[in-house]
Amino acid sequence: MKRLIGIFVLLITSITTAQTFDTLKDKENLTKQEGFFDFWYSQKEDKIYLQVSQLNQEFIYVHSLTSGLGSNDIGLDRGQLGGTAIVKFQRAGNKLLLVQPNQDYRANTNNELERRSVEQAFAKSVLFGFEIKDESENAFLIDFTPFLMQDAHGVSKRLKQQKQGTYELDLSKSALAMQRTKAFPKNTEFEALLTFSGDAGGRNIRSVAPDASNLSVTQHHSFVQLPDDGYQKREFDTRSGANFISYQDYATPIFEPLTKRYIKRHRLEKKNPEAKVSEAKDPIIYYLDPGTPEPVRSALLEGARWWNQAFEAIGYKNAFQVRVLPADADPMDLRYNMIQWVHRSTRGWSYGASVTDPRTGEILKGHVSLGSLRIRQDFMIAQALMNRPFATSDDNYKPMLDMALARIRQLSAHEVGHTLGFAHNFAASTNANASVMDYPHPNLKLEDNQIDFSEAYDTSIGEWDKVTVAYSYGDSRADQTEKDYLNSVLKQAQDDGLQFISDADARPQGGAHAYAHLWDNGESASEELNRVLELRQVAISNFSEDNIKTGEAYSVLEDVFVPLYFFHRYQTEATVKLIGGLDYNFATKGSDLKIVEGISKSNQNKALTATLKTLDAETLAIPKRILDLFPPRAFGYSRSRESFKSNTGVSFDALGAAATASDMSLGLLLHPERTNRLIQQNSLDKSSIGLEEVLQELVKNSFSKRYSSNYLTQVQNTINFNVLKHVMNLSASDKSIPQVKALANETLSQLKDMYSTDDSAMASEIRYRIDQFMEDPEEFEVIQSPTIPDGSPIGSFRCHGFARD
Template sequence: MKQFYVFGLILFISVNIKAQFTENRKEYSKYTGLYSFFYDDKKDKVYLEVSELNKEFLYVYSLSSGIGSNDIGLDRGQLGNEQVVYFKKAGNKLLLVQPNLKYRALTNNTLEKKSVEQAFATSVLYGFKIEEEKNGKYIIDISNFLMQDTHGVSKRLKQLKQGNYSLDLSKSAFDLERTKAFPKNVEFDVLLTFTGEAQGRHIKSVAPNSSRITVAQHHSFIALPDNGYKKRVFDPRCGSYPFSYYDYATPVQESITKRYVTRHRLEKKNKDAVISEAVEPIVYYLDNGTPEPVRSALLEGGRWWNQAFEAIGYKNAFQLKILPDDADPLDVRYNVIQWVHRSTRGWSYGSSITDPRTGEIIKGHVSLGSLRIRQDFLIAQALMNKPFAERDDNYQTMLDLAIARIRQLSAHEIGHTLGFAHNFAASAVNRASVMDYPHPQFSIKENEIDFSNAYASGIGEWDKVTVAYSYSEFSSKNEEKKGLNEILKRAQNQGLRYISDQDARPAGGAHALAHLWDNGKSITDALEEVLKVRKLAIENFSEDNIKKGEAYAVLEDVFAPVYFFHRYQTEAATKIVGGLDYNYTTKGDGQFTVKVIPENEQTKALNSILKTLDASVVAIPKNKLALFPPRAIGYGKSRESLMGRTGVSFDALSAAETVADMTLRFLLHPERASRLIQQKALDNNNLGLNKVLVSLIDNTIKKTHKDIYFQQVQNTINYRVLYYLMQLANNEKVHAQVNALAYLKLNELQGVLASKSDMNSLEMYRRIVDFKENPRNFAIINSPKIPDGSPIGMNCMH
């Protein structure tokens, strides 16, 4: 009897809940679209109507409002992961299931498909109790699902040691202004508040109350595209992002890994015409909150891509317009360029929502940092010769330079959302791609710095190759295979090179042509030119590089990009030492695979690099030091200021220490040192680590200057050299031969220093002795942190 009573009570409650929904349905606001849903404003709840079970759709989450810190990285408009999901009934619940699309069996054999599906895990993202079931339609309460911290805000804050925060539902609610329903997508927006105790300076710097952090998370349910999209085979030479999965139905003689390019769907209206409009053009929309003159620059630069589509026979296939006032940037129907504000300058992003089944790009989404333009403006301000000597409105040249960069930035980030990867070898081939990172290129004419060629304009030749490979139409599969190979062969014959991210990073990177922010076919010649520009800019630098009435503390910050102007070209030059040249080759394509950079080129690069460790080159001229008094109240140092060890006074020695550390960190990178050992072993004519270390010591520790100031600057640099030698001697990740050679040089130095009586020689001698007695206790002494440099005007994280 008791069991019957309990069962009856459960049944009564269940029926009562369902009855309550039915009775109150008329009071709820109804939204009709891909999924119809109801909003109960009394309880702040959302009920979803599911009419088709086991039907796949795309679920995407994102941030519709962010935190505003580049360091934290939770920005307005930031996309999360896209996931194919479907609703499945299980008892009195609907489960939201994410199938495993990484492992597939593309076959008509149902049992073979099932065997693969059952072999790998799926994921149930959520379980929803059925509130009502009627005529094959199910009502579920999705409020708690939508009010999760799906984007991982609290996790991110904890990882970055900004504090321990938890979601406070009492301070969270749905935002109906951005909650909408459309035929092919429904959008939910939720205001989420996280409470906790702030620990990090980044969160404290941007939040009005750092114990309560409120952001908005966005959820999109999106209809998947039809099956009319045609996948295109990925080639490592093509410049596109690869999309891949494993097909277990593949014959044994073929690769189980399938790779395709990511791209938008694009077809000609008239397939037989040489030039035709598209069935559906690729249309991007610019954030209507973007101000002038940035707005016009972004529109102009973004539209460059149409040049590449015209080159393959499309008319107006790529378009860029202003986002309508009533449109939401996170609505999947719009490819969007969003203007994002942060407390400090930072990266820009080109990301996409893609169909995980095929790699088809459904939505391109660009986020551009609004402070980026100011860094290029500052570089121009620093390099100009007395721009504010006569009037304070003489800024047009600076603005023109910054706007030129914004045009290129727009094209670059849109390129990512079209499916294209970085090409960091393009700068060595006449600036052949907007997908490189462009350092402003200056020259000296009649003893003045010339700005006219700072940034390239228009789409590059390599960009036309990537568009041709990804978006050209072909009459058949055989024609496509042949045509794609011809596109890449023509590019090769034109001398165009393609090297992307993993081979371009500066630390232990080896590719001699691929680097971030470098210029020139000859990296070494470009470094020499950069050093000349830097020298002239420093000679010209004066109080007239700021406006009348501005604090001299501002002048110090304007000086920073001039002083470190050579940093990226120096990084690029270090990659030639122990460097390689190689291609992303495929069998039969006629490209060489890999070769060592010739000894004479490595030596030439080394000689130029060593200039950045010469006090007479890097020391701030004595007659400029009076420009930098202790900072005024209200003008404290920032992360973009020169740091030092002398308290309130400007520290010229630390500036040299910081810039020397930058060079040495790359030149004596452990991987480079090991590579130099191997290269010398393979061919005795190669440069080798011994020559690098001998040249380094000869041009630093053994170098003397008559000028006492220069000598003290040199001494500061020399200590950095010593630390990096010790680090090589003590490093467990290098070849043992590197340790042996570094120890040998320390022993030789010890003998040289023992014969000297000046205090710095004696101190270096003491440090070598101490190191040899306690090598395991050695830790390199940090130099004052180099001011933020990258992004000079951009970067992308995908």
């Protein structure tokens, strides 16, 4: 809430001064705080008495978590924002009701009766009812404590949803938290320490709580004055890359859209609107958590500050600033845009959330949460890929640290971008990494058979990021309308070849866009996969015990090998999406953008050829010299969710690793929605690749392969069995259309015929599985491969919902 940033003198007075309310006169040890809402605190009662001076006056209410549980899986983090609501106090008899009007359905008109008809047509929400304790001169006194001592953030509900146990709020172990309960002229902040008691039902909660039967967190509540009417709403355009609010305006003429969409953005105005370059009236200032350690602190500051490059490009000088939060400031105070460094027990997503005025889309507070363990994943990736980094010294950590810090700079810029109002752009990697709002995979190179880490991540804002800033924050000239200005920004982006494609289209399973992916690189996904596989092979050939420090258990070496072995996983996702993929834009009439078209057969065939390499025994077989470095897990080094899984007890499962990797590729290639698209596309254009061709190539490159090495033969048998499983999955899936099921069943018949004269044990098992499936496909139960270790986020998410990474 940039316009409010500043240090206010906190007025704390004793109750011995003259009182407005008779109810408070006999109470001892009261302290008063004056601000947006005045309140009194009774230490003896542990109660807060709130003065309500204005009825029916709307303001903003936000709840959040000051302290969290520390589990990424549970998802209750330190600094997590809750919902943003417009609320007001209304009197009803002897009560004051805290009412949330319905902002989703409105009538923006001067006709009071028309507005009232919409208000009465849709439900509002009464958040709480307070008995009026006293009143004087149109001011009311209420006991505010019960409101603060409720589970507004939904902690117990979240724990139940995550199957972590059944908990109830224990008021006997809860109390108001007064250190950060303060009143300021335009906002009043409250906190309470809440304890939830119950029976722990999940491993995640037991892993992070000292006593899983009693969980204590601090919940924060903000009452904030609404901003003035000076903010100008800006219309949303699907091409812009901006996030948006939406609502139904029933005062809209019938010939215009009922749904109104406006982008989310901070308020920003030039001091001198006539100047080509001007300082801002109120710059956008972000504050970094002072608890962030070096060298991470400097990296986060630098990465977040990249955004000023984009603001400079639209004529603003020092309009975007990043500082370390002053020691006396509260990160939960809505006046401060925050970048918080959040600790969890496991690696997980970071995210950028915002407090936004639901009426207009104005961002009042940006709040970034960055998981502290994620930098260690990039460090480990570098450690695995580097050639014997600890061969001569255990202090040679700087090359790995440099790559990890390069990633954290980009992560800082990415999450701040969400809080500036920007969506993911997963097509940016095909445009020379044009946006920090993509998910970046380390961009490594092979030089003289050595891996070069010098350009692993970008070092500045991208060209697309300048487009989104120009659309959301740029100013039109005096001789043009805002609409003309916005269209000119998007037209220039189109002329520059920049493309914007966001979340659902880029996902590896259901996403259909051929050029929008997560964690990929390169203009050509298939060419990049070939390059990644080559780089992976070089790194594996160099991998040795010198990839860990002296004195570390060999079980650590096994875990370091995980990100190297699966280094190709995300580029495989990108490549597979070309098969049955589509190239399209979020086009609008008159924009001249490509609407939608299929992918050429030659490009799909290149993608299929590259994908099949990830199902090759020679690609997936871990060399014996490396297997000799992986003994059963050492005492004190149990497997984690990020370790290789094993079907061989305590020993390392080499075939299981190949099963996991091939299962990943096959799950992508033979996803029902993809195969359904292949049927449709081939029916419209016979020259395009079809599912029958894909299945034939898959069988030829799996079941038809033979090796002289028994180890490679067993790895290939493992892959073949996964192929059989996924073809059966395709036939049995409720999502597969009948044409897909027919081709899957035909492939199974062909496989049975292929092994009809083979008397080997594997051939006999294949025939048995096929016969069993054909006899009763509805009873088919998938044979699971070992679960793939966590990979995403790679050294960084989730973002998600509020835009996580």
